[in-house]
Amino acid sequence: MFFKFLIFLSSLALAVDPKTVFDSNGISLWEKIEELERQLLDTGTLSGLVNPCASNSFADPNEGRQTSAEWVRIVFHDAITKGIAGPGLGGLDASVSFESERAENAGGKQFINVTIAQFNVFQSVYFSMADLIGVGLITSLATCDGTHKLLPLRMGRIDATGPGPAGVPGPADTLAFSLAAFNRAGFSQAEMIQSIACGHSLGGVHGKNFPDIGGPFRPDSGPDPANLDPTNTFGRKAFGTTPAAFDHLGIAEYLDGTGLKGGPLVVGLNDTENSDKRIFKSDGNVTMNALRSATAFRNTCFTVFDKMVNTVPAAVTLSDPVVVRPWTMLESQLDLTSTGTVNFTGKIAAHGTPAPPSFATYQYGTTGGGNTGSRTSQVGVVQPGFTFGGGQPAPTDSLYIGLGVIKHYPFWDALFEPVNSVSITTSGSTYTGDINVGxxxxxxxxxxxxxxxxxxxxxxxxxxxxxxxxxxxxxxxxxxxxxxxxxxxxxxxxxxxxxxxxxxxxxxxxxxxxxxxxxxxxxxxxxxxxxxxxxxxxxxxxxxxxxxx
The missing domain is CATH 2.60.40 (Immunoglobulin-like)
Known part of the structure; x- marks a missing residue:
């Protein structure tokens, strides 16, 4: 016997019906979509690790590492080897988690292992590591982008069970090698330039990992030479003057020869390792000039990153892009008292600008076609979000990822009547979901x-x-x-x-x-x-x- 519990969710017009696509564990794409929504609407999840954009989560702040840049870098290192093992093989599949010791993944013990450890806290039957790598990308970009644009993510990536083939282009590789790698993965020459230019808007190169490129760094042991900066122990050289902002300014610096002039992979002392310079100028700077404006940079970069994060093995079926719905169920559970009463409790989540209302209202439908009358949740709790300073959360964006103000609405009900549904109608919207009390x-x-x-x-x-x-x-x-x-x-x-x-x-x-x-x-x-x-x-x-x- 089924009683329907409904938190009414607007139907999604999807080309792929997510309720009919299941993975090897029997989990549907729909369940993964709902888990993504819960992840993005919960302040205790991944978005907090990259806010503000310059954050160096769980590491010595003097190392000069930047979590948001590492989360962007790992997508490239995982996806770009698609096609090396054969047509349709490879891509974003978390095989990079097995590859931290490879020379082509210099600094892998930092940017790969630390990143995977940050993500694996949330890994479950709903959330593959490959999907979490995708979440890392969209939250990094949203936090670091001035408009906090949240790229709609597709769900359904499948994790590899071992390492993939080598073949990630590095600073010393030729233009022909880099172009072949991008072409094999499905990217054109222009998209190669866009991918590198957009990715290198954040972060920089560390001398600890690339001693011929990055600045001097303090060894892991032993005294500092007198001329080394103790606040930059990994010897980071930034790509641009705004390494903690996803913006177009580094493009202008490269084209105009101002600021950092494109960074250490453009004007480095060893021209053999100036891979950005070779790639950027490979079409006469046509693509770079097209990225010069803020609007063109944002639109183009989000487009090419959307393609990269969806570069997956051919056997994988991804959902349509997920846009977080205004209302969803954050958590819920049935329970039974010692006297046999069924309780239903949980939290409803809502987001938007202006802020969602103070309460969520709902009513249970009965098996006879009526309802139990209107009910009201507990008062919605505004999520504190994170701050860039001043001790106050942003008034219009709880998490700085473009979702506006987020509220959680606790509720509790004892189910005494023969109900088969509960409808929540707030702000003119109705959402649905099922539960089985049998x-x-x-x-x-x-x-x-x-x-x-x-x-x-x-x-x-x-x-x-x-x-x-x-x-x-x-x-x-x-x-x-x-x-x-x-x-x-x-x-x-x-x-x-x-x-x-x-x-x-x-x-x-x-x-x-x-x-x-x-x-x-x-x-x-x-x-x-x-x-x-x-x-x-x-x-x-x-x-x-x-x-x-």
Whole structure:
């Protein structure tokens, strides 16, 4: 039996129906789209690591590293080897996570391993590492761009299980080698120039990784030579005078010979390694001149980065570009009390400019076609966002990624009536989603003890027989050799009947052990529960054995 829970979401006019495309784990593109929306509307996720644009997350600020620039660089290093192993093979598939030791990925222990470690916190059955690399790109560009434009991302990338072929162009490679690499990956000469010029709007070259190009740097051990700058220990030389702004000014400096004149890959002392100069002037600076204005730079760069982030293996089916909807469900779960009452709780998320209203209003529809009357969420909480200074969040953009003011609306309801839907109608919009109260994981009756979990599932007694088999599948993360990206595995267990509570039979299992960041789904034949993240099991087991909880 299904009761429909609806947070009404406007339908998307998609060329690919995301509800009909599933990956090898049985997860649909639609579920991945919703997870992307939740990621972008949650202030505790990736966007905070690149705000402000000059941030050097989780590293010594004197190293001169810039997280936003590293997140852009890793996309290029992952995607550009498409086609080397054969037509349709390679592209943005997170194979770069296995390639940090390669010479062509100089500084890989910093920009690859650190970046993958920043992303893997959010990796799950919904979110591949390759998709997270894409999220890193769009949040970096949105944070660093003066208009905070958020590039709509497609979802559905599949992670490689090992390294890809070598072949990333480097500073000392010839123009012919670089052009061949870009052509093989599907990029024209003009797009090659655009990709390099746009990417090198951010960051710079570090002498630690490129001693012939970057400035002097302090070794990892030993005293500093007297003439070295202790605030730039990796010896960074910026590409332009605004390395923490995604803008066109570096283009003008190159064309006009002003400022940093295009940076260390244009005017470096070793002309063999002035790869930017070779690439930029390869068409007589026609492409560079076309990037001179702020508008042309922004439009062209977002277009070429959109192409690069969607350079994927031919076997991958991507969703249509995802535009974050004005209203969505940030989190929700069903629960069962000790007396058999079903509770439904969660948070609704909204964003926009001007700010969304103070409350979300909604009503439950009943099985007879009526409704339970209007209800109101708790007051919407404006997300604090991040600040560039002054201690106050931006008044019109909570996260500086172009989504405007973000609010979270907590809600809680006990479901006593035979409802089959709940509609939320706020600011003239209506959104929908489903939930199954016939079978669901019970957070308040599930416990953890170390790495062991006691899991309980509620099933309406009317759906069961004496021979009913209740299974639960758990998706979790496991480490991989030579990569900081995780691999997703699944485990299935059969539950045993424990007791009856109200209209529900309770089933349990204690066999889950050592699962990292698990996500659960229970099933009775083809009747499947909503998926539940193990993090909602907030109650630790204090008994001597998890089996007693």
């Amino acid at each position: 079978i669901f994981v019970i957070p308040s009756m599930s416990f953890f003890q170390g790495t062991d979990i006691m899991l309980r599932v509620a099933v309406l007694s009317s759906l069961t027989t004496s021979s009913s088999v209740i299974n639960v599948i758990a998706w979790s993360r496991v480490a991989q050799t030579n990569s900081l990206a995780f691999r997703i595995i699944s485990t299935t267990q059969t539950l045993t009947f424990e007791k009856t509570v109200g209209s529900y039979k309770i089933y349990k299992t204690t066999l889950f052990s050592g699962l990292a960041s698990p996500i659960f789904q229970a099933s009775l034949g083809t009747n499947k529960s909503s998926k539940v993240k193990g993090q909602v099991f907030k109650t630790p087991c204090t008994a001597a054995s998890i089996g007693l909880c």
